[in-house]
Amino acid sequence: MESQTVASQLRESPAPPDNIIILAQDLWKIYDMGAIKVDALCGLSFSIRRGEYVAIMGPSGSGKSTLMNLIGCLDTPTHGEYWLNGRLVSQLTDDELAYIRNKEIGFVFQTFNLLPRATALHNVELPLIYNGTPPAERLARAEEALRMVDLGDRIHHKPNELSGGQRQRVAIARALVNHPSIILADEPTGNLDSTTGEEIMALFDSLHQSGNTIVLVTHEHDIAAHAHRVIHIRDGRVDRDEPLE
Numbered sequence: 681m682e683s684q685t686v687a688s689q690l691r692e693s694p695a696p697p698d699n700i701i702i703l704a705q706d707l708w709k710i711y712d713m714g715a716i717k718v719d720a721l722c723g724l725s726f727s728i729r730r731g732e733y734v735a736i737m738g739p740s741g742s743g744k745s746t747l748m749n750l751i752g753c754l755d756t757p758t759h760g761e762y763w764l765n766g767r768l769v770s771q772l773t774d775d776e777l778a779y780i781r782n783k784e785i786g787f788v789f790q791t792f793n794l795l796p797r798a799t800a801l802h803n804v805e806l807p808l809i810y811n812g813t814p815p816a817e818r819l820a821r822a823e824e825a826l827r828m829v830d831l832g833d834r835i836h837h838k839p840n841e842l843s844g845g846q847r848q849r850v851a852i853a854r855a856l857v858n859h860p861s862i863i864l865a866d867e868p869t870g871n872l873d874s875t876t877g878e879e880i881m882a883l884f885d886s887l888h889q890s891g892n893t894i895v896l897v898t899h900e901h902d903i904a905a906h907a908h909r910v911i912h913i914r915d916g917r918v919d920r921d922e923p924l925e
Contacts, residue, residue, distance in 0.1 A: 735904035738913035786855030
């Protein structure tokens, strides 16, 4: 009964201002390894404004991957509050989190995560299939998203018929197709050569200029330099929070 009361109180906490798209308040993530407990996040707090372009950096073991999973609603904190677009998602059920992931977050991964036997068009359609968008509408939106990343002439190509940069553009189109609140990119140039990586980062710059909120997780300083702000994580805490403008 006590835990239900606490959860109810958290759900009723006042929402952050409308210009704050992400609010993390005293986030803890503790992994229970039997006799050992590992504190991956230790009271971490920050906010991100709507339309910001933010990079999250940190050494191996700093907690940035754990933080990315929380931001992406792939996991929940042990303690603390996480607000995304006015909703207290740290207290949601697994089914509610799945809905938020599909509706609010566009994921871009280092490994592309494309279906190898599906065309670019079908790969981009997938989030719309999962949320029940009618076929005609999802085809039109998938084609539009592919045109936005300059792949309008590659919609019927499969991943093995595309270059690494083109595959990442398909992944970015898939991230955009639901018009998400944030684009969450995890090492998006990690599998690309430097020239192609710069082309992908130029695309992110363009997406930000179009009004998208971008959160970029990276260990590369030259990639983070494309952001307008860098949050440095160390030992599960915010070590530094620096504007780059």
